[in-house]
Amino acid sequence: MLSELVKNELKRIVGTANAAFAREELLCYSYDATNTLYPPDAVVFVKSAEEVSLILKMANSEGFPVIPRGAGSGFSGGSLPVEGGVVISTERMNGIIEIDTENLTAVVEPGVVLWEFQQEVEKKGLFYPPDPSSLRFSTLGGNIAECAGGPRAVKYGVTKDYVLGLEVVLPTGEIINTGVRTAKGVVGYDLTKLMVGSEGTLGVVTKATLKLVPLPEATRTLLAVFPDLKDAATAVSGIIKAKVIPSTLELIDGVSLKCVEEYAKAGLPEAEAVLLIEVDGSREGVVKDSEVVERICMEYGAQSVKSATGKDEVRDLWKARRAISASLFRVKPNKINEDVVVPRASIPELIGGVREIADRLNLTIACFGHAGDGNIHVNVMYDKTNPCEAKAAEDAVTEVFKLTVELKGTISGEHGVGVSKARYLSLELKPEAIEAMKRIKAAFDPNGILNPGKIFPKKAAEEGAYMVGAEAASGVPATGL
Amino acid sequence: MNTLELLKEEIEKCVRCGTCRSVCPTLKAIGRETACARGRITLVEHRLKGSLELSGNYLRHIKECTLCGACKSNCPNGVDTVRIFAGARAEAVEKEGVPYAASVVFKNLLESNRLPWALKLANRLQGVLFRDAVASSGLLSRFPLPLIGSGRLLPPIAKTPFLELPNVKALSGHGRPGGALGKAVRVAFYAGCGVNYLMPEIGTASLDVLKRAGVEVVVPVGQVCCGMPAYAMGDRATARAMALKNLDIFESCNFDFVTTACATCGHGLKSLFKDMLGDDPELKSRVEAFSKKVRDISELLVNELGFKGKGRGPGHETKVTYHDPCHLGRAQGVREEPRALIASCPGVSLEEMKNPCSCCGLGGGLSLVNYELSMEIAKRKAENIRSSGADVVVTACPGCMVHLRDGLHRFGVNAKVAHVVELL
Numbered sequence: 001m002l003s004e005l006v007k008n009e010l011k012r013i014v015g016t017a018n019a020a021f022a023r024e025e026l027l028c029y030s031y032d033a034t035n036t037l038y039p040p041d042a043v044v045f046v047k048s049a050e051e052v053s054l055i056l057k058m059a060n061s062e063g064f065p066v067i068p069r070g071a072g073s074g075f076s077g078g079s080l081p082v083e084g085g086v087v088i089s090t091e092r093m094n095g096i097i098e099i100d101t102e103n104l105t106a107v108v109e110p111g112v113v114l115w116e117f118q119q120e121v122e123k124k125g126l127f128y129p130p131d132p133s134s135l136r137f138s139t140l141g142g143n144i145a146e147c148a149g150g151p152r153a154v155k156y157g158v159t160k161d162y163v164l165g166l167e168v169v170l171p172t173g174e175i176i177n178t179g180v181r182t183a184k185g186v187v188g189y190d191l192t193k194l195m196v197g198s199e200g201t202l203g204v205v206t207k208a209t210l211k212l213v214p215l216p217e218a219t220r221t222l223l224a225v226f227p228d229l230k231d232a233a234t235a236v237s238g239i240i241k242a243k244v245i246p247s248t249l250e251l252i253d254g255v256s257l258k259c260v261e262e263y264a265k266a267g268l269p270e271a272e273a274v275l276l277i278e279v280d281g282s283r284e285g286v287v288k289d290s291e292v293v294e295r296i297c298m299e300y301g302a303q304s305v306k307s308a309t310g311k312d313e314v315r316d317l318w319k320a321r322r323a324i325s326a327s328l329f330r331v332k333p334n335k336i337n338e339d340v341v342v343p344r345a346s347i348p349e350l351i352g353g354v355r356e357i358a359d360r361l362n363l364t365i366a367c368f369g370h371a372g373d374g375n376i377h378v379n380v381m382y383d384k385t386n387p388c389e390a391k392a393a394e395d396a397v398t399e400v401f402k403l404t405v406e407l408k409g410t411i412s413g414e415h416g417v418g419v420s421k422a423r424y425l426s427l428e429l430k431p432e433a434i435e436a437m438k439r440i441k442a443a444f445d446p447n448g449i450l451n452p453g454k455i456f457p458k459k460a461a462e463e464g465a466y467m468v469g470a471e472a473a474s475g476v477p478a479t480g481l
Numbered sequence: 482m483n484t485l486e487l488l489k490e491e492i493e494k495c496v497r498c499g500t501c502r503s504v505c506p507t508l509k510a511i512g513r514e515t516a517c518a519r520g521r522i523t524l525v526e527h528r529l530k531g532s533l534e535l536s537g538n539y540l541r542h543i544k545e546c547t548l549c550g551a552c553k554s555n556c557p558n559g560v561d562t563v564r565i566f567a568g569a570r571a572e573a574v575e576k577e578g579v580p581y582a583a584s585v586v587f588k589n590l591l592e593s594n595r596l597p598w599a600l601k602l603a604n605r606l607q608g609v610l611f612r613d614a615v616a617s618s619g620l621l622s623r624f625p626l627p628l629i630g631s632g633r634l635l636p637p638i639a640k641t642p643f644l645e646l647p648n649v650k651a652l653s654g655h656g657r658p659g660g661a662l663g664k665a666v667r668v669a670f671y672a673g674c675g676v677n678y679l680m681p682e683i684g685t686a687s688l689d690v691l692k693r694a695g696v697e698v699v700v701p702v703g704q705v706c707c708g709m710p711a712y713a714m715g716d717r718a719t720a721r722a723m724a725l726k727n728l729d730i731f732e733s734c735n736f737d738f739v740t741t742a743c744a745t746c747g748h749g750l751k752s753l754f755k756d757m758l759g760d761d762p763e764l765k766s767r768v769e770a771f772s773k774k775v776r777d778i779s780e781l782l783v784n785e786l787g788f789k790g791k792g793r794g795p796g797h798e799t800k801v802t803y804h805d806p807c808h809l810g811r812a813q814g815v816r817e818e819p820r821a822l823i824a825s826c827p828g829v830s831l832e833e834m835k836n837p838c839s840c841c842g843l844g845g846g847l848s849l850v851n852y853e854l855s856m857e858i859a860k861r862k863a864e865n866i867r868s869s870g871a872d873v874v875v876t877a878c879p880g881c882m883v884h885l886r887d888g889l890h891r892f893g894v895n896a897k898v899a900h901v902v903e904l905l
């Protein structure tokens with residue numbers, strides 16, 4: 001609960017119209033795409049770094065949590081006010097300040113929606129490649145905080161590869177600038193990289209300088225259909241071995257295909273697996289590369305490879321690809337969505353292992369994702385009202401994580417740790433590494449007011465009331481996504 | 482089961498992925514989660530759980546929605562958001578009743594085709610008096626005649642409503658109920674309030690085109706408001722009474738098709754009658770038989786009557802852009818037919834605007850609940866029309882026409898607004 005004093009001060013800082021305390025408002029800022037609810041005590045719609053700074057300073061003196069939030073599309077609970085407090089919404093900080101066509105950079109505010117930014121950039125013949133499936137609604141601030149990535153990562157990398165510099169308000173209220181506006185720069189520690197992917201726990205991003213690249217001259221989209229899932233997974237390495245780096249190399253398994261086709265009607269085939277492949281570059285290069293890709297897919301057992309003709313067909317395919325995650329609920333009402341990554345060559349092993357786990361525990365597990373960079377979304381489907389199934393689902397996740405770590409992979413490629421994965425942290429990181437990270441957090445945020453309860457699992461003893469909520473969010477059976 | 486419990490399953494289908502944020506016109510205008518489907522569903526869910534009062538805040542968030550259905554058609558989980566929001570409004574009406582003034586006008590609209598007294602008066606006084614009565618009336622929840630506010634461009638009320646024009650009355654189908662179907666296709670024309678009271682010229686143009694298409698037309702006497710405005714405002718009882726009355730009246734005539742030049746009425750006749758009357762098994766089969774025959778006028782002309790290419794066009798070179806009414810494009814899936822009619826007119830070039838299917842801002846009673854917001858949405862539309870460079874924006878709904886004219890005027894865009902049939 002916030003005191004009247006704090007509430008009045010918040011109103012003074014952002015203006016009465018931009019501070020919300022009504023229950024209706026609070027409920028709408030209580031969730032993200034994990035579908036768990038923790039109402040905050042206030043929501044403020046900030047407009048500047050100065051406002052954020054004043055709020056954070058007060059949070060330190062008055063002792064309330066502050067949670068940055070973009071579009072609330074996160075998959076790990078990063079923007080959930082698990083301990084209550086004040087949500088800082090960046091929805092009003094949505095200006096594209098500059099697109100510099102000479103230096104190929106852009107300066108943006110954090111609340112800009114990725115899609116809208118990409119549209120503006122492409123109008124100028126430039127390209128901002130990071131493309132999480134949530135690109136039409138997630139914000140650049142959220143992308144930076146989660147280091148979001150998508151299908152294009154295999155060729156172009158992820159958000160961190162495009163952030164040159166940031167304006168950040170530190171948890172203690174100081175406004176700093178990190179990074180450079182140039183291609184190089186080695187002065188001091190690289191705070192930019194530290195901030196990217198820090199899930200809103202080390203600072204609030206209020207401005208970002210992003211790197212742009214020239215828009216490729218041509219792209220071509222191919223759809224390769226495989227009667228066998230493992231063959232499709234093996235073909236992924238085959239393509240890269242042939243020295244073609246597609247701009248997209250997506251694997252979609254049979255379960256996912258069926259669900260999404262029901263929604264999108266994009267003409268996806270009924271098959272065990274498909275690879276959705278895109279090559280880009282010069283006009284001639286694209287033709288050459290797609291020939292190589294086609295040949296290799298056939299060599300690895302594809303039954304057909306088709307090239308999408310026309311804008312509409314390509315758009316429909318992508319719309320379908322992006323809708324898979326949400327449309328899986330057609331199978332079962334609940335799912336646990338994990339985005340594990342393994343070295344590319346180990347994908348067939350991972351997929352085989354997941355199939356084995358699914359069969360043994362009698363579950364439906366859908367696999368799809370950015371096979372090109374080894375990032376597979378493993379979706380365990382279950383019904384939470386069936387306790388046996390819920391338990392099996394939870395066991396399946398632990399097994400998938402163990403398998404991932406055995407294959408020298410990581411348990412989250414994109415979605416972050418947040419609350420959902422906090423308790424699995426020690427599966428991947430040594431205690432010493434976790435300690436080092438905690439010391440970094442403490443150095444930035446001595447009073448622990450910025451986005452508390454995220455990333456680091458707390459010991460039950462320290463937990464108190466919070467553990468109940470944390471269980472609801474990370475405790476698999478209670479979550480929707 | 483109470484109204485909200487009927488929505489429980491639908492509400493629980495929402496997984497809060499946030500996809501709807503990318504398409505919601507009110508979110509774009511307001512910029513807050515409370516103004517998108519995901520937020521609104523959350524609020525209704527808490528009403529259902531009993532953990533939220535029927536507060537002014539709640540009502541505002543529920544009413545500040547155009548019911549445009551963009552969220553519904555883009556939701557990866559197939560959540561019928563529009564049903565949830567219409568249901569939430571119905572629940573509010575059950576608890577709080579229909580605003581008095583609206584109930585008076587709804588009653589009048591239920592009284593066959595007589596011009597409601599409030600409108601008659603409004604016509605004479607042009608809006609000084611009866612502001613409230615008119616402002617919150619059923620008709621006006623779509624056609625904001627309320628003469629409120631300055632700088633607002635509103636259509637005058639017709640001196641003689643369409644259904645009372647002598648040549649229309651002559652087609653009333655009286656005296657020949659059940660008349661045997663001749664060789665000619667027989668079409669029953671449903672006018673709807675917009676055509677009847679505000680734009681009789683669209684009704685007249687429709688009859689003219691239908692005649693040239695070689696069909697026999699009847700305009701069943703006694704038809705009333707389709708009930709969509711009452712439905713959108715949550716007044717289910719009145720909506721149901723209107724649907725039933727129309728059903729009775731149309732069933733007393735013989736026809737192959739029912740057609741209308743209003744996207745909203747068409748959507749109502751095609752699908753929402755089922756929602757309003759379908760709870761009764763006997764009515765359900767009657768409604769289904771009736772609804773099967775309903776066609777939007779473009780749909781009828783292109784798909785059933787082969788009229789494509791027979792339009793007259795404006796008589797000079799004209800650049801036209803087309804606005805998809807939410808209730809025609811998304812709700813009825815009719816997008817190609819009006820375009821085919823337009824593009825095949827002599828002298829016409831069709832130039833698509835950006836986002837032709839985004840809402841004009843009128844829908845769901847929004848222009849009454851929050852006029853400024855509905856204009857904020859109209860502003861985006863007006864800009865898209867401006868950049869298309871079109872001389873005329875053509876659409877297929879009198880409601881959209883009113884709002885587009887108002888918006889274009891307000892934001893200084895020169896394009897004219899016309900109905901598809903006026904081009905033919």
Ligand SMILES: Cc1cc2nc3c(=O)[nH]c(=O)nc-3n(C[C@H](O)[C@H](O)[C@H](O)COP(=O)(O)OP(=O)(O)OC[C@H]3O[C@@H](n4cnc5c(N)ncnc54)[C@H](O)[C@@H]3O)c2cc1C
Nearest residue numbers: 070071072073074078132133139141142145149200205414
């Ligand atoms: C259907 C769907 C598909 C998705 N697909 C992908 C995908 O392919 N790849 C991928 O990487 N992710 C994906 N995601 C996850 C999610 O969209 C991304 O993590 C996205 O970057 C979150 O952005 P947001 O604006 O919604 O942030 P939020 O969810 O609002 O916040 C996410 C985190 O960022 C922090 N944050 C937000 N703004 C700031 C700021 N200005 N300063 C500091 N911290 C901030 C928050 O505190 C929180 O920890 C998907 C999500 C959905 C629902």
Ligand code: SF4
Nearest residue numbers: 495496498499501556
């Ligand atoms: S798109 Fe559908 S499932 Fe996703 S938040 Fe919106 S209504 Fe819910």
Ligand code: SF4
Nearest residue numbers: 505546547549550552
């Ligand atoms: S119906 Fe339209 S205005 Fe209402 S929530 Fe959905 S998209 Fe937004």
